[in-house]
Amino acid sequence: MTSPAFDLPAASDGRDPFFDTAARIAAQIATPSGEAARRASYLRLDGDVLTAVAEYDETGAAFRGRYELPLFPNFERAVATAEIQVVDLSNLGNLTPVGAGVATRHQVRSCALVPVLSGERVVGVIAISARDDAGFSESEVQQLATLAQLVGLRVGHVASDRALREEAERSQGLERLKGEFLNIAAHELRSPLGIINGYVSMLLDGTLTGADQRTALERIAEKSDEMGRLITEMLETARMEALGLELTLAPTDLLDVLDAAIHTIEPLLGHHYSLATRGRRDPLPVMADRPRTQTMLLNLLDNAVKFSPGGGDVVVAWTRRAGVCHISVTDHGVGISREQQSMLFTRFGRLVTPETSHIRGTGLGLYIAREIARRHGGDITVRSEIGRGSTFTITMPLAPGALLAQTPEGVGTVTRSVARRT
Amino acid sequence: MSDTANAWGDFLTLEDDVKVLLIEDDAAAAEMYRLRLVADGYAVVVADDGEKGLAMAEAERPDFIYLDLRLPRIDGFEVLERLRADPETASIPVIILSNFGEPELRERGLKLGALEFLVKADTTPSRLSETVNRVTAPKALPSV
Numbered sequence: 001m002t003s004p005a006f007d008l009p010a011a012s013d014g015r016d017p018f019f020d021t022a023a024r025i026a027a028q029i030a031t032p033s034g035e036a037a038r039r040a041s042y043l044r045l046d047g048d049v050l051t052a053v054a055e056y057d058e059t060g061a062a063f064r065g066r067y068e069l070p071l072f073p074n075f076e077r078a079v080a081t082a083e084i085q086v087v088d089l090s091n092l093g094n095l096t097p098v099g100a101g102v103a104t105r106h107q108v109r110s111c112a113l114v115p116v117l118s119g120e121r122v123v124g125v126i127a128i129s130a131r132d133d134a135g136f137s138e139s140e141v142q143q144l145a146t147l148a149q150l151v152g153l154r155v156g157h158v159a160s161d162r163a164l165r166e167e168a169e170r171s172q173g174l175e176r177l178k179g180e181f182l183n184i185a186a187h188e189l190r191s192p193l194g195i196i197n198g199y200v201s202m203l204l205d206g207t208l209t210g211a212d213q214r215t216a217l218e219r220i221a222e223k224s225d226e227m228g229r230l231i232t233e234m235l236e237t238a239r240m241e242a243l244g245l246e247l248t249l250a251p252t253d254l255l256d257v258l259d260a261a262i263h264t265i266e267p268l269l270g271h272h273y274s275l276a277t278r279g280r281r282d283p284l285p286v287m288a289d290r291p292r293t294q295t296m297l298l299n300l301l302d303n304a305v306k307f308s309p310g311g312g313d314v315v316v317a318w319t320r321r322a323g324v325c326h327i328s329v330t331d332h333g334v335g336i337s338r339e340q341q342s343m344l345f346t347r348f349g350r351l352v353t354p355e356t357s358h359i360r361g362t363g364l365g366l367y368i369a370r371e372i373a374r375r376h377g378g379d380i381t382v383r384s385e386i387g388r389g390s391t392f393t394i395t396m397p398l399a400p401g402a403l404l405a406q407t408p409e410g411v412g413t414v415t416r417s418v419a420r421r422t
Numbered sequence: 423m424s425d426t427a428n429a430w431g432d433f434l435t436l437e438d439d440v441k442v443l444l445i446e447d448d449a450a451a452a453e454m455y456r457l458r459l460v461a462d463g464y465a466v467v468v469a470d471d472g473e474k475g476l477a478m479a480e481a482e483r484p485d486f487i488y489l490d491l492r493l494p495r496i497d498g499f500e501v502l503e504r505l506r507a508d509p510e511t512a513s514i515p516v517i518i519l520s521n522f523g524e525p526e527l528r529e530r531g532l533k534l535g536a537l538e539f540l541v542k543a544d545t546t547p548s549r550l551s552e553t554v555n556r557v558t559a560p561k562a563l564p565s566v
Contacts, residue, residue: 187522190521191451194542219453
């Protein structure tokens with residue numbers, strides 16, 4: 001066997017040098033003495049496509065190619081049967097036009113295609129092409145088969161390594177989340193609970209009389225609502241982290257969901273808030289998970305109210321542009337500084353400033369809302385100025401066909417201003 | 423330490439209404455504690471962050487301070503340190519009233535000179551009055 005001069009460049013683009021070495025060894029194995037070194041490649045299989053991820057050619061020629069299986073029946077057969085194919089290319093009439101083109105261009109006379117298996121599955125092919133007519137001997141084919149087994153083990157090892165690493169990262173993430181939840185339980189849940197307990201004890205021991213009793217009951221109701229919301233957010237986040245957010249998509253009119261969200265929040269608005277809506281009453285057809293998108297909209301509306309303790313107008317506006325709908329919620333509250341905007345959407349990224357420290361919450365609301373938007377192919381962005389207020393804008397891709405059965409209801413701009421009572 | 427005990431002695435000779443400063447950022451909690459303490463005959467002033475707490479300790483000269491730990495601007499530990507460092511306020515008895523009850527926090531609070539460390543969830547409003555009463559009654563003077 002000839003011993004070509006090997007000076008392969010080290011893989012520099014994040015490729016696995018294992019495959020470069022395997023290709024070099026394959027070329028070495030497959031080159032009969034007295035012949036010019038043959039070329040060898042390792043092609044990774046993804047679905048119907050083989051992609052050369054490593055190759056060795058003494059001449060330095062490279063044809064990092066992609067082979068679509070239906071166009072190369074020989075490759076297709078190797079992959080389908082998991083058996084080694086030795087192909088005579090001297091008669092181009094047996095090839096597809098594409099295959100014949102490649103063989104002619106590279107002056108290939110014969111080739112060996114050795115499938116690589118990881119477990120039962122074909123994950124790639126080692127391909128050796130010869131420009132000579134010496135063919136492939138039984139022992140060469142045997143050795144190539146052994147090499148293919150080693151490559152298969154490596155592929156399996158890398159995959160399970162990656163799976164393990166991902167699993168470890170995921171469980172670390174869950175571990176962190178658990179810590180954060182314990183922290184919330186310690187503070188955010190205990191503080192309303194402490195107030196409930198305190199008022200109950202004063203109701204029981206007769207400290208409170210008359211109007212104070214009524215106030216105490218109102219406080220208790222408020223605080224138990226607050227605890228309920230915190231728990232819902234925690235569960236929602238835990239589910240999202242553990243299972244991913246699984247959406248049940250259906251044709252949905254986002255405007256309809258928005259109406260429902262506004263309807264839910266309206267009774268909770270104090271008398272010093274007013275809520276106005278601006279936009280054409282045309283449907284906003286999207287493919288969406290209705291309950292999730294309602295949660296997303298409610299979280300933004302809830303925040304707008306929560307972070308404008310002084311009251312004022314909350315404006316909900318929507319438009320559609322270039323296949324995307326935009327829904328914005330604007331408040332005239334405390335606002336958010338530029339530095340703080342970056343941490344706004346992170347888990348537990350609740351902003352504690354002297355103006356907002358008394359506002360309780362897990363800091364999960366915006367995180368959840370943005371996750372929901374993103375998993376619908378959309379996003380949420382913010383524009384804000386300290387002391388002036390904030391505008392949160394949801395973008396969601398429209399699905400024009402989704403609501404074909406529906407016809408636009410009223411067309412025109414409707415502005416609705418509703419003052420609320422407590 | 424003996425200075426502190428003497429100072430308490432001085433303050434215990436006063437016959438006026440006992441004035442309690444609540445340093446507490448949770449308005450609902452502050453309101454609730456205030457209701458109870460007022461019902462039990464104490465004068466109550468409330469500060470909703472650490473800075474205001476220090477200013478009020480100086481200006482109002484309370485007889486007793488309930489101090490939350492997680493506070494905007496200056497946290498409870500720093501408030502306590504600064505109260506202790508200032509001769510004007512060093513002798514005011516301080517009890518920490520926190521949502522957190524971890525042993526390290528408790529230890530740190532007591533080391534900094536808090537008289538007691540109460541966890542809100544385990545503390546009824548009436549316990550606040552009882553504690554003020556116990557500390558301000560002569561027999562409760564700690565033997566140092």
